[in-house]
Amino acid sequence: MSYDHKAVIEAQYNRLAAERAQAVYEYEAGRTAEDEYTTMDAAGRILELDAKAAALDKVASNLLTQMQQPRGNAYGLSDDEVTIAKGISGGDDRLTNEDRLKIYAQQKEKLRYQRATGQYRDDQGMRR
Incomplete structure (x- = not known):
């Protein structure tokens, strides 16, 4: 059984959103506790997740273009x-x-x- 492209992309968006929420929580916890390592590590993960989300936006856009009927x-x-x-x-x-x-x-x-x-x-x- 093959996977539906839309379902895969939605699952990826959901996973990235959950990971970003966790990273934002850790960022705020580290910042409040004045823990430099935790704050900087979480900030780096937020940037990486945002870049992955932007790449996923491009994939979704390209897929939509390909799926449109002429x-x-x-x-x-x-x-x-x-x-x-x-x-x-x-x-x-x-x-x-x-x-x-x-x-x-x-x-x-x-x-x-x-x-x-x-x-x-x-x-x-x-x-x-």
Whole structure:
């Protein structure tokens, strides 16, 4: 049985919130008792937990984006990209709008792959 992504992320948020609450309690207890080690240790854990929570926010945001269904086309293109794609080879009657969308999506994926592998860099031609 596989786990639901939403349930995993919620469990992680709950775990981080509980750990942060404990760290805040220890921070305040250490501060009140004037215990430098406890105070600084708890403060460090609070920072680490906040960083983990920010990273989890990014994961949740990326997951939400991936899970959203494409609107209006089978290739996951935005409305602006669909408009651009439909303008490709506008004078060629042999290409249907579906063909144009497919070509645009293929080229978009090719560019994404080339950027990821370093075959294409966005800073080419720039002076440094």
